[in-house]
Amino acid sequence: MRIAGAADERDNGWEQHQPRFRVCFFAGGDAPSASWSTDTYDAAGADVLEVVQWAQDHAGSERLYAIALVDEDHTLPADQCRGSTWLVGMDANEFQVDEDERRCFAAMLARRGKRVLGLR
Structure with missing residues (x-):
């Protein structure tokens, strides 16, 4: 983890009060070259702590989970405007x-x- 010095909260240009999260569950992939099967769900009407709680409840003992914040940039073409920022974990198939990504995985x-x- 790297913490930058004091930040100025006034440098935000916008805020979102109704976030959309993407929760990915990954199964398999235990062999070094094997891929992971993925089940993906979108969640809204909750904060990140509630989504983490739901994800860990539904992951069980066998699956990994990762959570991303989903947003849209309407300045991009329609088929490219949606993007994700990983908040917990990452895509297990990437x-x-x-070193940061290896640590995350x-x-x-x-x-x-x-x-x-x-x-x-």
Whole structure:
């Protein structure tokens, strides 16, 4: 983790109060060259802690999960305007290109079958 010095909250140009999250569950992939099967769900009407709670409840002991914030940039062509920012984990089928991504993927593996939030 890298923390930058004090930030100025006034530098935001916009805020979104109704986020849309994408939750991906990954199964299989245990062999080094094997791919992961993916089940994907969109979630709205919740905050990120509620979505993490739901994801860990539904992942069970065998699947990995990752959560992204979904947004749209309408300055791009319609077939390219939707994008994701990973908040928890990453796409398990993507090659990890640097140490941050390798650490992120290792953390996903370490979380499998474990609860990181217990809000109930």
